[in-house]
Amino acid sequence: MKIKIIVTLKKSVLDPQGTVIQQALNGMGFNDVNEVRQGKFFEINIDEKDQSKAEEKADEMCKKLLANLVIEDYKIIGSQ
Amino acid sequence: MKIKIIVTLKKSVLDPQGTVIQQALNGMGFNDVNEVRQGKFFEINIDEKDQSKAEEKADEMCKKLLANLVIEDYKIIGSQ
Numbered sequence: 563m564k565i566k567i568i569v570t571l572k573k574s575v576l577d578p579q580g581t582v583i584q585q586a587l588n589g590m591g592f593n594d595v596n597e598v599r600q601g602k603f604f605e606i607n608i609d610e611k612d613q614s615k616a617e618e619k620a621d622e623m624c625k626k627l628l629a630n631l632v633i634e635d636y637k638i639i640g641s642q
Numbered sequence: 643m644k645i646k647i648i649v650t651l652k653k654s655v656l657d658p659q660g661t662v663i664q665q666a667l668n669g670m671g672f673n674d675v676n677e678v679r680q681g682k683f684f685e686i687n688i689d690e691k692d693q694s695k696a697e698e699k700a701d702e703m704c705k706k707l708l709a710n711l712v713i714e715d716y717k718i719i720g721s722q
Contacts, residue, residue, distance in 0.1 A: 568648075568683050583684070587703055594699075597687035603648050604663070607677035619674075623667055639719070 563608050565620040566640045569629045570601035604628055613641055643688050645700040646720045649709045650681035684708055693721055 571577050577599045584598040606623070610616040620638055629636040651657050657679045664678040686703070690696040700718055709716040 570683065570685070580684075583707070586707060587686075590706060592699065592703060594689040595686060595703075596689055597685075599685045601683035601685070603650065603681035603683045604660075605650070605677075605679045605681070606667075606675060609674040609676055619672065623672060623675075626670060627663070627666060 563610055563613065563616045564642055565606045565608060565616055565638060567604040567606065567620060567624060567628065567636060567638050568601055569604070569624070569634050569636045571599065572633055572635055575633045602628075617641055643690055643693065643696045644722055645686045645688060645696055645718060647684040647686065647700060647704060647708065647716060647718050648681055649684070649704070649714050649716045651679065652713055652715055655713045682708075697721055 580598040580600045583600065584595055587595045587598065606620060608616045608619060610619065617638055620641075624636040624638075625631065660677070660679040663680065664675055667675045667678065686700060688696045688699060690699065697718055700721075704716040704718075705711065
């Protein structure tokens, strides 16, 4: 089963990388872009057929390794 | 309007960073993880109310800046 996860910086945390991308886009003529925030995406292949069990494991992985919960949020966006 | 974009390495491109994450997860006891691939996530705020126009612009941004189409694929996963 494939699990898709997105890890993003919390809203309250500054995202300088996103700001640079926004400035680059503005400079290229995309003037109506007023905010960019960057995050990470993970696609994890788990040898587990039960969807809820697989998502539970993915949740644990996020908490233990993939996301830094002090400054980041994570979201499981899909499994198949 | 907020557009969400995922940029991933093409299937044929090696992902050493994903492999390291997989090994780390295996070492932490998640033995049933057999592949991890990492990508990038962007949330772009565009000052454009028309959804299809906004997605069209996001598509252009991906082609011109956000994704390297030689080795990466991109996908607009949502707009609101």
